[in-house]
Amino acid sequence: MAIEWFKRDEAAFSPTQKKTSEDALWIKCDSCSEIVFKRELEKKLLVCPKCSNHFAMDGEKYIEILTDKDSWTEIGANLRSQDPLSFRDQKKYSERLSSAIKTTGKNEAITVGRCTIDSISVVLGIMEFSFMGGSVGSVVGEKIARAVDTAIQDRSGLILISRSGGMRMQEGMVSLMQMAKASVKLTQLSEAKLPYISILTHPTTGGTTASFSMQGDVIIAEPGALIGFAGPRVIKQTIGQDLPDGFQRSEFLLEKGFLDRVVHRKDLRQTVVQVLRFAMKDNDSA
């Protein structure tokens, strides 16, 4: 349930993020080993032109490709986690937090804001795996809560883009309870007859998948994303054998009936707009 993001041997938790942030001109695709010109890759929304491998994409880029120009305003940017357990392993939790803020340039593992998409009012949240493995603690829970409140107040739709290793163990049970908190808030959104689109990207596991990521009215995933409850390493340990090819990947979940669609990044906006139109356009007075 809790995250395993510091495990260096965890191949599933993509190293692509690191590579794209380097200043190299050429990037090697993890999936097909093709050497791709960085600028070319960026033009293609960080999707490998040869094999369609979806590289990790920064939150700002999602805002750019999904939302109407200049429509974005952030919510809860000043929320900072406290350290309820005074948690300390080899490093203090408070130190881990400040170094995450410094290295990622994000203030937490999720960024939330108001925007419009094709002129439809939306509250959008994007998780960041680079921020402590996208782990969910008090601030992520509170930002989701405020996202729901804002959506209800504005009569907006809600979209959450997940990538997370699960709950943030440095906040102990306080973090586990954020699963319940997010669930409670999402029932309120549903009660208000407003749509929630959950978009799963690589990787989404643990308590994140087992709560708000799987509670969407419509659940979409990017191709090839690792999505599951238990991490592959834990399952491998439990059953004592290698996992089948493609296990816990988007296409597998689609086949098993747990996703509405697997959507290529270039089609993401159009897909979201169609869902929002279905759920909201003629429904404004609801």
Add this chain to the structure above:
Amino acid sequence: MASPLTQTKPAASKSSKTNGSRNTFASTFVLDFEKPVIELERKIAEMRGLATGPGMDTLKVEIDKLEKKANKLRKEIFAKLTRWQKVQLARHPRRPYMLDYVERICDTWLELHGDRCYADDHAIVAGFASIEEEQVLLIGQQKGRGTKDNLFRNFAMAHPEGYRKAIRLMTLAQKFNRPVITFIDTPGAYPGLGAEERGQAEAIARSLYEMARLTVPIIAIVIGEGGSGGALAISVADEIHMMEYSIYSVISPEGCASILYRDATEAPQAAEALKLTAEDLKEIGIIDNIISEPSGGAHENFDASAAAIKAVILSSLKRLKAIPTEKLIAARHKKYEEIGFWLDR
């Protein structure tokens, strides 16, 4: 889940009823820190055997003295248990499980099976029960006693079917306006191929969601191990109670240790850091109440533990049933909305 349990010769089981099957490995388990008291008690039992005839007054006085000493020793040991020792108590193989409580608390019990989709999950038990005048739905994880039983129960680690059975029956309880009471006792949801294939995450997510909006009172009682999302999945509730020596954690101490300290044997240290005891969680406002356990822990007296739980259930039901539905749900929501520690600066 390697806890350093030690085995000694048959320790007299004090419970009046089925304290697990006797003469099995589990029924003789004694934790390291329980040993001094258990040894004293064995001595007392031996002396009792000798002190049956007449003219044994001095021996009887000696027994009295030893009994007082044993009680005092037990109190001293239990007054300063470490968090890791409480973890061991929560996992004690002689600890009462869900069905031990059902047997002692309920006047009638009708177990119901299956999720209507795929299978019946034996790791989660559910059924209709009457407790005095109350008709309630009981749901809980069930550990096994001994290897065979544990395999049948999958060590109380549920598959999606278990959560789907729980959701199905909670919805039924709502239909007939009956409260839901859950007993939490699991190392976690099962991390296996089939569980993933059949949507473990979806099943847990749905259970959280349905419990968040269920229109009947929900009482959750952590009786042993509250293992992460697999425990949370049936414990979104109006009131959360924990047995004195139960634990509830975002991750097992072993799991936490292997990630943060890269060494699972650092589990005792991780247990300290995670603050996973009833006392810790009451202090930071995650749970509502701690249910006191009999001297030496719940496994020393099943009947007394069951009586304590029953009293809490009855008073809790009385309180919650008096609250109109809308207010009940609003209060449940407010409680979860307030969980978290952040600064808005």
